[in-house]
Amino acid sequence: MKKSEVPQDKSNLESASFKELCYAVDENGEYTTAQSTGWTPKTIALDNAIEDINERVEEAKKRVINNQTSPIEYYMELHKMDLGILASYVGLWKWRVKCHFKPKIFKRLSQKTLQKYANVFEISIAQLKNIEHAN
Amino acid sequence: MQIEFTHHQSAHCENGVVSNLMKHNGFDVSEPMVFGIGSGLLFCYIPFLMVNHAPAITYRAMPGFIFKRFAKRVGIKIKREKFKNPKDAKARLDExxxxxxxxGLQVGVYNLVYFPDEYRFHFNAHNLVVYGKEGDHYLISDPVMEDVTTLTDKQLEKVRFAKGAFAPKGHIYYPTDFPKELALEKAIVKGIKQTCREMLAPVPIVGVKGMRTIAKLIRKWPKKKGTKIANHYLGQIVRMQEEIGTGGGGFRYIFAAFLQESSKILNNEKLSELSKEMTQIGDLWRDFALDASRIYKNRAAKSDGYDSVASQLETIADKEEAFFKALKKAI
Known part of the structure; x- marks a missing residue:
């Protein structure tokens, strides 16, 4: 890549006035560095990943409303987590967290366990129990 | 308190931290040098592991390996520690x-407040330098950022004790002992040799063979997984290739810069030629990402472009195979 070809596309970096550094070749064929504001193929990939997460959040929300899953799954998706990540944050086995996705079991959870989840998601227990309280 | 520390922006975090710490201690070592000597370049497909609900592929060595190998090869000693208790971790940092x-600290990205929101995923192998503390704020030199920044006690503890794959566990590291002069020549040769060995490894998930495996998978995805998931997977391949600061070449440009610098140190003209070749291969990776992005641009749209990007990847694999064989001979 020549220095003049270092991509300067619009991207999500802009909002944070953030530029990344790239290695590229100058006119004499010597390697040098140049700042880049972003590159469209990467921006699309990132946007898609975010859209994908948003869809997963919406999907989880619907399932909570239909009483098919507990709010824990909704908050997990909202925080871009998967089962393994959530389990390690609350310090429980994956299968136990999965159990807590069941609305029936969720209702029986102790305050202590609920507080664990609430701490991870940085919300109150009331918010954890009712996703309408979340924004 | 604040330590006299000069922040240099770098393309990639781990190389950047090492290069900045070396410069602080009076050794002018560039980022590509660290990357090359530490054998940072790689291609590896990790079967069964899913990251962001897609197959995991990496274009560089495991977190921590680059520094470890670099230190061993140039003869510096590093001290590294992990902690169970955040209090101990903080005490050691303050000390x-x-x-x-x-x-240097290993941190998780998800709670790194100064990152753009879109970049904050659960990725735990980011690195930064802490160079002082003012009141409640730690002074942070994050190598991928243009300027230095700060984090509060709380914020820093959170990123140091992020959870999930590669959890940092408060991982702290710093060089403790330096030789009078760095033995760069030998270190470069060792670094290159290992990279060649890994890229040409007779294992179907590593190096050029790994690329061919992925190419095969790409051909299968649309039929096996449906268009939407296939597009998502393809997007993920590009995202991994495009970790912050690789300029589209999946670390190939940094490696080419390393070869160019090495050719001067070792007085080896061949390496300079190979650097040019690696730049061209980097351009091919860019083209691959560009064409792949045309497919996944529309997430649900059907596309017949899969075969063509798979062939592109196979071409790159062939070129890299020839390249690393030539590189092995050149040193």
Missing amino acids: NLNNNNPV
Whole structure:
């Protein structure tokens, strides 16, 4: 890549006035560095990943409303987590967290366990129990 | 308190931290040098592991390996520690800052407040330097950022104790002992040899063979997984290739810069030629990402472009195979 070809596309970096550094070749064929504001193929990939997460959040929300899953799954998706990540944050086995996705079991959870989840998601227990309280 | 520390922006975090710490200690070592000597370049497909609900592929060595190999090869000693208790981790950090010693930390990205929101995923192998503390704020030199920044006690503890794959566990590291002069020549040769060995490894998930495996998978995805998931997977391949600061070449440009610098140090003209070749291969990776993005641009749209990007990847694999064989001979 020549220095003049270092991509300067619009991207999500802009909002944070953030530029990344790239290695590229100058006119004499010597390697040098140049700042880049972003590159469209990467921006699309990132946007898609975010859209994908948003869809997963919406999907989880619907399932909570239909009483098919507990709010824990909704908050997990909202925080871009998967089962393994959530389990390690609350310090429980994956299968136990999965159990807590069941609305029936969720209702029986102790305050202590609920507080664990609430701490991870940085919300109150009331918010954890009712996703309408979340924004 | 604040330590005299000069922040240099770098393309990639781990190389950047090492290069900045070396410069702080009076050794002018560039980022590509660290990357090359530490054998940072790689291609590896990790079967069964899913990251962001897609197959995991990496274009570089495991977190921590680059520094470890670099240190061993140039003859510096590093001290690294992990902690169970955040309090101990903080105490050790403060102790070092009081001794005027800037340190490297491994952190999770998700709670890194100064990152753009879109970049904050659960990725735990980011690196930064802490070079002081003012009141409640730690002074942070994050190598991928243009300027230095700060984090509060709380914020820093959170990223140091992020959970999930590669959890940092408060990982702290810093060089403790330096030789009078760095033995760069030998280190470069060792670094290159290992990279060649890994890229040509007779294992179907590593190096050029790994690329061919992925190419095969790409051909299968649309039929096996449906268009939407296939597009998502393809997007993920590009995202991994495009970790912050690789300029589209999946670390190939940094490696080419390393070869160019090495050719001067070793007085080896061949390496300079190979650097040019690696730049061209980097351009091919860019083209691959560009064409792949045309497919996944529309997430649900059907596309017949899969075969063509798979062939592109196979072409790159062939070129890299020839390249690393030539590189092996050149040193």
